[in-house]
Amino acid sequence: MSRRAIVIGAGLAGSSAAERLAARGWTIELIERADAPAQGASGNLAGVLRPLPSVDDNRLARLTRAGFLEACRHFASLTAAGLPLRWAQTGVLHLARDDTHAATQQRVVDVQQPAADYLRFVDRGEASQLAGWPVTHGGWWFPGGGWVDPASLCRANIARHAVAIKAHYGCRVAEVERRAGLWRAYADGGAVIAEAPVLILANATDAGRFAVAAHLPLRAARGQVSHLPAAAGSAPDIVVCRLGYVTPAIDGLRCAGATFSIDDGETALRTADHAENLARLAFILPGHAKGIQPADLGGRVGFRPLAPDRLPMVGAVADATAIEASHPSRPLAEMPRHPGLYVINGFGARGIVWSALAGELLACLITGAPLPLADDLVSALDPGRFLLRGRQRRVRRDDAGSGT
Ligand SMILES: Cc1cc2nc3c(=O)[nH]c(=O)nc-3n(C[C@H](O)[C@H](O)[C@H](O)COP(=O)(O)OP(=O)(O)OC[C@H]3O[C@@H](n4cnc5c(N)ncnc54)[C@H](O)[C@@H]3O)c2cc1C
Known part of the structure; x- marks a missing residue:
């Protein structure tokens, strides 16, 4: 052939x-x-790169681990070849939703004993230090994770x-x-x-x-990400996730997201969706969204191609x-x-x-x-x-x- x-x-x-x-x-x-x-x-400004472990190392966990490791290899080789890929392995902090989730996250690490440069469980104090912001729970720390400019x-x-x-x-x-x-x-x-x-x-x-x-069976899941003005060097300078995500400042903007609605064809930005993203941000980093008005924000809408x-x-x-x-x-x-x-x-x-x-x-x-x-x-x-x-x-x- x-x-x-x-x-x-x-x-x-x-x-x-x-x-x-x-x-x-x-x-x-x-x-x-x-x-x-x-x-x-x-075409988003930035998205998150990190795997998704599970206690039983299920199919999704194995696939996201393989995907994450292959992505890191591929991105490093593009960078080594001098290609203008924009990404940064800032580390990703995946905070627990609640105490039960924190216990599960801890158990995954205890059972699987991953290499510390792949995944560690950090308590609330260390998580706050990593985020540069007081958080309510500890969580998974992926030192090799980070953000990527997909375009x-x-x-x-x-x-x-x-x-x-x-x-x-x-x-x-x-x-x-x-x-x-x-x-x-x-x-x-x-x-x-x-x-x-x-x-x-x-x-x-x-x-x-x-x-x-x-x-x-392909469907579209609309997602809106909000762009927040951010001073260079302001916290967090890592990616932090907790039923949503927030990135470090990239070209003066921090991405916070993202909404998720299936078969919703609206291409324009919605203020209500910015409000939803700010609520997510408040859940991740309490107080971080204070004073930000949803109506003032820019952002981007995209449609994720999705299998059931x-x-x-x-x-x-x-x-x-x-x-x-x-x-x-x-x-x-x-x-x-x-x-x-x-x-x-x-x-x-x-x-x-x-x-x-x-x-x-x-x-x-x-x-x-x-x-x-x-x-x-x-x-x-x-x-x-x-x-x-x-x-x-x-x-x-x-x-x-x-x-x-
Ligand atoms: C808000 C949001 C946040 C996200 N955050 C993350 C994240 O943090 N981490 C992560 O891993 N992923 C994230 N994603 C998911 C990721 O961006 C998507 O999974 C990925 O971009 C899908 O890539 P794709 O090439 O399949 O689709 P697309 O990027 O949509 O590419 C399809 C292309 O096909 C072209 N096309 C369509 N029809 C035709 C035609 N008939 N002829 C010619 N060209 C055609 C389109 O113009 C388009 O360029 C996010 C997505 C969204 C929307």
Whole structure:
């Protein structure tokens, strides 16, 4: 197979897939409807990079650990290559919600004995010292966590392979089709933008518009982040989380967020959402939001592409029509797939954590290289999972109970 792929979407998902394939000698046609990369969910000023441990080291904990470690490696290599990625490993303090949660956090550390440079439990006093602000509880301290400017990550991924990645900006893909062994991306009006043996759908919820991907249960979760004026050097100079997050001052602004509402299409900033973010900030750092008026704040709205089980979709797209016509109960390994069609999507609220790992996994799946994850985790991310028998009913129930 010639090593050529079309990638639709130049956010964290598309730029990561393009970067990992280009690193293996592939040429990429990267098609983006906006005039620049990272104008969608990936365009926030900053987001948080940290894993999410659990006492039983469950699937999400293992995946976020793998994603976090791969992200740290990838970001360090972009920085070492002189690419203008903006990020800082300031450390992330994940404060307990209450005493019960603090006990659970402590237990995770006692049971798992992680390396201290990965995770420690800190008591309230040390947490207050780290935050530079009095807090009500202790919590997890991730010294290697921090903040990332996701748009700079997208740009760095693309710039690393400036020759191999041919970007088509301001170019919306209206339809896709496979003809004579090649996938074609068509513009409005029917002109062919690009063709290649491999097509990767990294265009967030818009992917569901294409008939071949219509079965993927993608939804949008609106999120508003608030930008607070912040003097350089003011506290906190680390990221602090507690049912929300606040970043250090970045270019004179501190990001506090974020709201989360599914199927809410409002693109304009809402004062009520700023008020919600200020309430979150007050819960994280009592008194920090004092005197700030929601109506005075700037911010940004984005739409997180979300799967009902809150895990990304990374891999070959199943052929839903072929499944329904023959064996509805096929296991993942036997599921019929569209030749050369892949998806990297559904990053939800964790695109910064997932993108490097998801890009690497997809490149390995496409090229047949050894996979960077255990088989059960690869299956957990397989986009075919939504067509497993009994799964659709289960997913709908999970979704109803999941809240954020
Ligand atoms: C408020 C908020 C806060 C967040 N905070 C964090 C955080 O702290 N930590 C973290 O890890 N993650 C965070 N995230 C999540 C993260 O930003 C997303 O998971 C990630 O950006 C999704 O990347 P994506 O590439 O899938 O989607 P997008 O960035 O939306 O990219 C999809 C791209 O496809 C393009 N496109 C769509 N349709 C077409 C078409 N037909 N033709 C051509 N191009 C098309 C779009 O223009 C867009 O550029 C946050 C998200 C939001 C909204």
